[in-house]
Amino acid sequence: MTSYPSNVPYRSAWKDDDVLAISETAEKFFATQLIPRREEFEAAKRVDKDVWRKAGDLGLLCCSIPEEYGGGGGTFAHDLAVLEAQARLGDVSFGNGVHSGIVAHYILAYGTDEQKHRWLPRLASGEWVAAVAMTEPGAGSDLKNVRTRAVRDGDDYVVNGSKTFITNGQTADLIVTVAKTDPAAGAKGISLIVVEADQCSGFHRGRVLDKVGQPMADTSELSYEDARVPVANLLGGVEGQGFGQLMTQLAQERLIIGIVATAIMEAALETTVDYVKSRGAFEQTIWDFQNTKFTLADVSTEVHIARVFIDSCIERHLRGELDGATAAMVKWWMTEQQVKIVDRCVQFFGGYGYMREYLIARLYQDSRVTKIYGGANEVMKDLVARVL
Numbered sequence: 149m150t151s152y153p154s155n156v157p158y159r160s161a162w163k164d165d166d167v168l169a170i171s172e173t174a175e176k177f178f179a180t181q182l183i184p185r186r187e188e189f190e191a192a193k194r195v196d197k198d199v200w201r202k203a204g205d206l207g208l209l210c211c212s213i214p215e216e217y218g219g220g221g222g223t224f225a226h227d228l229a230v231l232e233a234q235a236r237l238g239d240v241s242f243g244n245g246v247h248s249g250i251v252a253h254y255i256l257a258y259g260t261d262e263q264k265h266r267w268l269p270r271l272a273s274g275e276w277v278a279a280v281a282m283t284e285p286g287a288g289s290d291l292k293n294v295r296t297r298a299v300r301d302g303d304d305y306v307v308n309g310s311k312t313f314i315t316n317g318q319t320a321d322l323i324v325t326v327a328k329t330d331p332a333a334g335a336k337g338i339s340l341i342v343v344e345a346d347q348c349s350g351f352h353r354g355r356v357l358d359k360v361g362q363p364m365a366d367t368s369e370l371s372y373e374d375a376r377v378p379v380a381n382l383l384g385g386v387e388g389q390g391f392g393q394l395m396t397q398l399a400q401e402r403l404i405i406g407i408v409a410t411a412i413m414e415a416a417l418e419t420t421v422d423y424v425k426s427r428g429a430f431e432q433t434i435w436d437f438q439n440t441k442f443t444l445a446d447v448s449t450e451v452h453i454a455r456v457f458i459d460s461c462i463e464r465h466l467r468g469e470l471d472g473a474t475a476a477m478v479k480w481w482m483t484e485q486q487v488k489i490v491d492r493c494v495q496f497f498g499g500y501g502y503m504r505e506y507l508i509a510r511l512y513q514d515s516r517v518t519k520i521y522g523g524a525n526e527v528m529k530d531l532v533a534r535v536l
């Protein structure tokens with residue numbers, strides 16, 4: 149998958165031949181197995197589980213999980229290449245970012261050996277789909293204030309609470325649930341409890357939420373009513389570690405949002421250049437207006453800056469050197485750029501830019517939320533300001 153404009157001689161240094169190979173496999177997979185079924189999945193408000201299993205068969209899930217746990221044995225660059233390929237084709241609804249990029253890494257980083265062997269092979273094969281349930285109706289940015297409770301009762305936790313906006317909520321077989329095991333201890337009373345949906349009678353899926361964009365994503369409400377979860381499903385086996393566990397992974401998670409934003413900006417630019425060069429008005433093409441050339445020159449420069457920035461952060465992360473403040477910069481700046489650039493591109497399509505049959509309209513719908521999820525951009529700026 150090349151960056152755009154493709155005739156600018158630039159290659160992302162993190163894309164070695166192996167990463168490029170998985171990128172190519174992913175591109176073919178999404179182009180043949182996901183994009184053509186968009187209408188079906190949008191109507192169902194979820195991507196069919198067979199797509200997950202086929203992705204697993206091709207080695208496109210959990211690419212950076214070691215082979216001993218069923219993963220691809222690659223680096224995080226391999227995961228990012230798969231996520232980038234999907235976004236470059238204009239889709240951000242298939243929830244592999246949460247599955248491979250977030251949940252699998254919680255299990256890898258904090259799970260006991262037994263937990264890793266139990267859960268990771270199922271995630272890597274696509275037999276199981278994963279979700280992470282942090283957000284609640286009353287607590288989003290302020291994660292320390294979650295009210296979901298997990299109370300120990302013999303060999304089980306009894307979990308009560310509600311979650312909302314959960315990506316993969318309808319499909320997920322494994323849900324890393326953020327719960328308070330000791331409400332008096334603040335952040336130190338938070339634990340990650342892994343709910344296996346088919347084993348848990350008090351676990352319920354609520355509405356699939358009707359969103360402005362990302363219509364194939366099954367973003368859902370979840371609830372826990374005296375849901376009994378074995379104590380053996382406490383991630384890492386020690387209570388009170390959850391907040392730290394979540395925070396430690398954040399830099400990596402923000403790179404996912406950054407690479408997706410970059411790929412979406414590149415896709416928006418490419419489709420816009422194609423369109424304006426073929427659309428006629430006033431006996432010339434839209435491209436022939438100087439305004440079009442200047443605006444798209446601006447846009448392509450900004451997209452290239454975004455590409456160089458994200459590549460530099462990915463390389464730092466792969467060397468273990470990416471700090472939290474820079475990762476927060478990635479999250480807020482890339483998503484602001486994404487929303488701004490897609491909006492500028494829409495303008496060149498006139499009325500067609502507002503029609504969902506056009507890629508640019510779908511990118512427009514899908515983009516807005518990126519300034520909100522994965523940590524609201526204001527929270528990111530707060531993190532950046534702390535190091536100034």
Ligand SMILES: Cc1cc2nc3c(=O)[nH]c(=O)nc-3n(C[C@H](O)[C@H](O)[C@H](O)COP(=O)(O)OP(=O)(O)OC[C@H]3O[C@@H](n4cnc5c(N)ncnc54)[C@H](O)[C@@H]3O)c2cc1C
Pocket residue numbers: 246279280281282283286287288289290312313314315316359362367517520521522523524525526527530
């Ligand atoms: C499509 C989608 C998918 C999602 N997927 C998941 C998921 O898989 N799992 C999950 O747990 N959650 C998920 N979320 C939830 C998401 O992470 C939260 O929406 C986000 O963290 C913001 O929380 P909130 O919606 O409660 O907003 P609030 O916390 O109520 O914040 C509202 C606004 O207040 C402002 N604000 C908040 N805090 C500050 C601050 N410190 N400084 C300045 N301004 C501030 C910001 O402008 C913010 O946008 C998803 C959300 C969406 C929309």
